[in-house]
Amino acid sequence: MPICAPFPRVKVPKHKIIVTSPFQMAGGGLRSDVVYELDGGIDFSGISILVPTNGITIHSLDLNIGGMTATDAGQTLFINEGAVAGSVFLRNMFVEVSGAGSQVFDLDNAGNGGAVECTDFNFVNCKSLGVLDNYRQGLWDSFATIACVDGLTMEGTWAGGFAILTSIIVSSGTAFTGTLLKKGTSLVVNGSIRSDMNALQLDASGAVCDFEPANITNDANFLMNGVRVNPSSTAFPNMPASSVKAKFVTCTGTDNTFVGGQWTVTTEVATALGSESAGTFLKVAGTTTSSNLQWISAPASNKLVNLSSQPISVDVTFNISMAGTNNDVVTLKIVQYNSSDVFIADIFISGGDTMNAGGRVEGASGEGFATLASGDYVQLEASSSGAKNVTAAENGRFIVKERAS
Numbered sequence: 001m002p003i004c005a006p007f008p009r010v011k012v013p014k015h016k017i018i019v020t021s022p023f024q025m026a027g028g029g030l031r032s033d034v035v036y037e038l039d040g041g042i043d044f045s046g047i048s049i050l051v052p053t054n055g056i057t058i059h060s061l062d063l064n065i066g067g068m069t070a071t072d073a074g075q076t077l078f079i080n081e082g083a084v085a086g087s088v089f090l091r092n093m094f095v096e097v098s099g100a101g102s103q104v105f106d107l108d109n110a111g112n113g114g115a116v117e118c119t120d121f122n123f124v125n126c127k128s129l130g131v132l133d134n135y136r137q138g139l140w141d142s143f144a145t146i147a148c149v150d151g152l153t154m155e156g157t158w159a160g161g162f163a164i165l166t167s168i169i170v171s172s173g174t175a176f177t178g179t180l181l182k183k184g185t186s187l188v189v190n191g192s193i194r195s196d197m198n199a200l201q202l203d204a205s206g207a208v209c210d211f212e213p214a215n216i217t218n219d220a221n222f223l224m225n226g227v228r229v230n231p232s233s234t235a236f237p238n239m240p241a242s243s244v245k246a247k248f249v250t251c252t253g254t255d256n257t258f259v260g261g262q263w264t265v266t267t268e269v270a271t272a273l274g275s276e277s278a279g280t281f282l283k284v285a286g287t288t289t290s291s292n293l294q295w296i297s298a299p300a301s302n303k304l305v306n307l308s309s310q311p312i313s314v315d316v317t318f319n320i321s322m323a324g325t326n327n328d329v330v331t332l333k334i335v336q337y338n339s340s341d342v343f344i345a346d347i348f349i350s351g352g353d354t355m356n357a358g359g360r361v362e363g364a365s366g367e368g369f370a371t372l373a374s375g376d377y378v379q380l381e382a383s384s385s386g387a388k389n390v391t392a393a394e395n396g397r398f399i400v401k402e403r404a405s
Contacts, residue, residue, distance in 0.1 A: 055086030067094030150178030161191030320396030339375025
């Protein structure tokens with residue numbers, strides 16, 4: 001008898017329940033193993049959806065046709081059925097919760113790994129998007145808020161984070177005056193917050209997100225990539241682009257993150273190579289003043305340190321004049337060390353410049369590339385062929401800049 005190959009495993013789709021009346025979803029006991037498909041726009045005024053522990057999935061055939069409306073004052077559309085509200089998946093639909101003091105969500109997942117995902121979705125005329133507490137992650141994709149008043153508060157610890165992608169804030173005569181993502185009193189995000197949204201219709205008094213660095217556990221995990229905002233607004237009032245927790249890339253209407261920094265020689269001090277053997281390298285002496293530091297710190301003169309926990313690929317350059325002894329050859333190099341002051345690499349060594357008749361090397365320059373781990377630093381060092389002191393002239397510059405990807 002021939003041996004038959006086993007049947008391939010096929011993911012069985014959820015069963016579908018067509019919803020034509022709000023009372024089909026009233027009173028609790030909703031199923032987590034089905035898709036509730038809305039047959040057009042349905043009025044849920046006075047009715048709250050009790051989200052079961054295992055979650056709920058609601059779709060419609062098209063977001064311009066199918067959705068949920070509620071006009072009662074003080075109404076919350078989605079609430080816990082028990083101590084734990086499960087995942088909520090809303091797709092191809094709109095939600096309009098427009099009564100005074102009303103909100104869309106008041107849900108607590110209690111750290112059970114749930115998600116709230118709204119895709120191909122519009123919030124319309126909502127007074128508030130409400131509160132989500134202790135979920136793993138949120139996703140709003142192909143998404144809009146249209147003529148809404150205020151946004152969503154995130155509470156508790158989120159192991160993942162929140163992504164708002166291919167999204168837009170749309171006004172209807174009045175620009176959005178609220179804050180789209182708001183920090184709760186206990187908010188900690190262990191994953192990332194990221195977006196590419198169009199918020200050009202943000203009011204001057206509105207904001208995209210009021211999170212602060214303390215709400216984000218890991219460096220570089222508040223990522224705004226291509227976000228567009230009204231330049232008259234303060235879209236991110238508590239999250240400076242220079243913070244190690246943030247990365248603002250190709251954004252308009254708000255500051256971008258430019259990882260790097262520089263120092264400039266402001267007080268000349270001789271580098272004591274005269275007491276060393278010829279060819280010995282020492283850190284170039286002098287007082288340097290740092291500026292434009294982002295993700296970089298300058299705890300001492302002639303020292304730029306990767307302040308972030310993230311490794312940074314950098315371009316390091318210098319342009320500096322040196323004073324010393326006629327005909328002495330001075331060699332300059334850029335050196336990388338780790339946080340324990342252990343040598344890692346010479347990332348640039350010059351070919352040597354001969355002091356002119358005035359005992360000067362004018363505009364010595366160099367460039368090198370490195371990847372700085374957290375705490376790694378770079379500095380400029382010098383050697384003398386004749387074991388002679390050399391001095392870095394005022395206004396010499398040393399620059400660290402993140403390499404373009």
